[in-house]
Amino acid sequence: MAPENELAIPPAEAEDNYHSSGDKDEPLLFTKYPQPPPDKDGISDWLDEYPDTDSTSRKIFRENVWPGLGLFAADFLLFSTMNLKPLWNEAYPECFGYYAQCSRSLVRSLTFTGIWGLIVGMVVIGTLTSFRGRRYGSLLTGSLMLFSALCICVTSLIPDQEIIFTSMAFFLFIFGVGLGGEYPVAAASATEKAMVDMYEKQVQVDREVAEQRRTDRESGVTSTANAAGTAAAPSDSELVTASEPEMSVSEAEGPPEGSPDAPKDPSSPTSVGSGENYDEDEAFIIEQERGQRVLGVFTMQGVGIFLSAFLLMVLLLIFGQIGGDNANRSSDYNPFFLGMIWRLLVFFSTACLAFNLKSRYEFLEESEVWASDNRARKRRFLISVEEIATAFSYEQAKDGEEAKPKPEPIKRAASDASETSDNSDILEMKMKDHSGDRLSSSLSLAFRNYWHRLFGTSLCWLLWDVAFYGNKLFQANFLYALTGSSHSLFELALFSSIFSLVSLAGYVTATKIIDHPMVGRQKLQLWGFGVVGLLFTLSGFLYDRLNSPALMFFYLLFTFFGQCGPNATTFIVPSEVFPTEIRTMCHGFSSAFGKIGAVIAAILFRRLNTVDMFLACGYASFIGVILTFLFIPDAGPLDLYALDERWHMILDGKKDEYDGPANDPQFCSYFERKKMGLPW
DSSP states (O other), X not given: OOOTTSEEEOTTTSOXXXXXXXXXXXXXXXXXXXXOOOSOOHHHHHHTTOTTSOHHHHHHIIIIITTTHHHHHHHHHHHHXXXXXXXXXXXXXXXXXXXXXXXXXXXXXXXXXXXXXXXXXXXXXXXXXXXXXXXXXXXXXXXXXXXHHHHHHHHTTOSOHHHHHHHHHHHHHHHHHHHHHHHHHHHHHHHHHHHHHHXXXXXXHHHHHHHHHHHHHHHTOOXXXXXXXXXXXXXXXXXXXXXXXXXXXXXXXXXXXXXXTSOOOTTSGXXXXXXXXXXXXXXXXXXXTHHHHHHHHHHHHHHHHHHHHHHHHHHHHHTTOOOOTTTTSGGGSOHHXXXXXXXXXXXXXXXXXXXXXXXXXXXOOOOHHHHHHXXXXXXXXXXXXXXXXXXXXXXXXOTTOOOOBOOOOHHHHHHHHHHHOTTHHHHHHHHXXXXXXXXXXXXXXXXXXHHHHHHHHHHHHHHHHHHHHHHHHTHHHHHHHHHSSOOOHHHHHHHHHHHHHHHHHHHHHHHHHTTOTTTHHHHHHHHHHHHHHHHHHHHHHTTTTSOHHHHHHHHHHHHHHHXXXXXXXXXXXXXXXXXXXXXXXXXXXXXXXXHHHHHHHHHHGGGSOHHHHHHHHHHHHHHHHHHHHHHOOOOTTSOTHHHHHHHHHHHTTOXXXXXXXXXXXXXXXXXXHHHHTOOO
């Protein structure tokens, strides 16, 4: 017999991808809550081939390195092209110097085509992944990135410079499409994998609690503590004497987390984050790994950026292209060796992308959370189609009697209706258009209920990328302004490596503190924007009074606090404030707006002097402080299954009936609290 929160579906009408209990004679079961996850996933099976590997190393590889390998390899290549601009100036002066072989527009397109590809990929692949699955999105992004990288490798061997960079501009766009889709897919996959792991841990905690309580009842002793350390001692009314029937483990566990039948007691392990008396310390114990997991994946971007600059510096040193006293002159460099250096960087990135795609095909499994939510959507679709079919399937009325609906299955109802009713054309049209109508309705409901969150995440990401990409795209200009002199290619690579290493320290620091109850997502983004804005504004106003070491120190501080603040939070927040069905779509729209900020920076900063660049970054950061305060909620301690429960009730037209943790004031933004009349 199916549990109360599950719907038994006859095997003849249930789809193959519904969850099965394993017995062919039993009906397939549907539930919107995740099934207990398997003991191992594909990558864990592969790691078991190396039993001597340290458990910590295995965990880091499984949770951070492998899921973030796409971001690592892709950003290695993308940011390599940014670091290679000075090298290309020396190796190909006919193209990048006086534009004899390459047009000025072609040279500029190398900056913009990748960014435009990012915007397209974030929107298109983010939307597709919401409805086709995380595995589908991961394979699509990996394929696009590998294909375009291989094409860049092949065309780089052509001797004609114009053909090399024309083809590179085209394939950078395709590469950007793949990398753009990688952002929402990687964020959502990491978030949902953490949700499942936390669910598994919670089940284990509940089982230990149940076992402890049963032991106490058998011995006649009152339970005084939770065996796992997360639940409070039961009250007198909860004590059960040994003479009463024993409670089974499954009964003690109760319905899954987020179920309408789940207990609302905040001290219960199955209701983390519910009610006004929510305990943040308790949430930190249970949910402490989700932010670390997501940002651990995102940190691979920082590793790729650092390694691209570091390897460039090493290769320049190996090939003897460090420059001399006249390092700004092309005669100090060998164009052949410079050409080999940048091609080796591209080949390395391509090899990493090939391994990434191969491992995804072999080991990547579908997200348990998305698959469960997808079953809920299919169930809702079947029910609504059945209602449509029933409405047009009536028995012929007898004299003096009303027409009665036929108690037939959905498929026969449609055919019977075509035989007995003139409404068959209407029925066929309604069933044909129903899927599209449902999608349109979901998108409309998503915008009406989450527009303010989408507005906040999108604009905050846009404002941050104005500063972040403005810094990266014009890093050579910033270096010249900060140090007051021109530099050799080796010195530029060295400076870039130092800045990237400081950035990586910011990534790691954010990963370590993001889940602490005294920090959280909103506070980290708020203070990060504030510190970055202050540093840039001071650098702009005091530019003429500060010497180069002081300006360099300010710039390093910006680099650290930027990565530790808004760069990390703008990535993780969209993956936690939207329900599963629209998670990647909304994350994609948010990140696409961010890259629009990069385009604004690329266009605007060409027309600004150094002081105005500093001030523009500072003002953008201060606006980010305001938008973060108004529109960004902190969903760090929130059980994200509550978002799905609320979204399902919205789809069912029961939004006003929802009274769960997703509406708790501490998980809502300032705008939402004011809108719903909730306390501060």
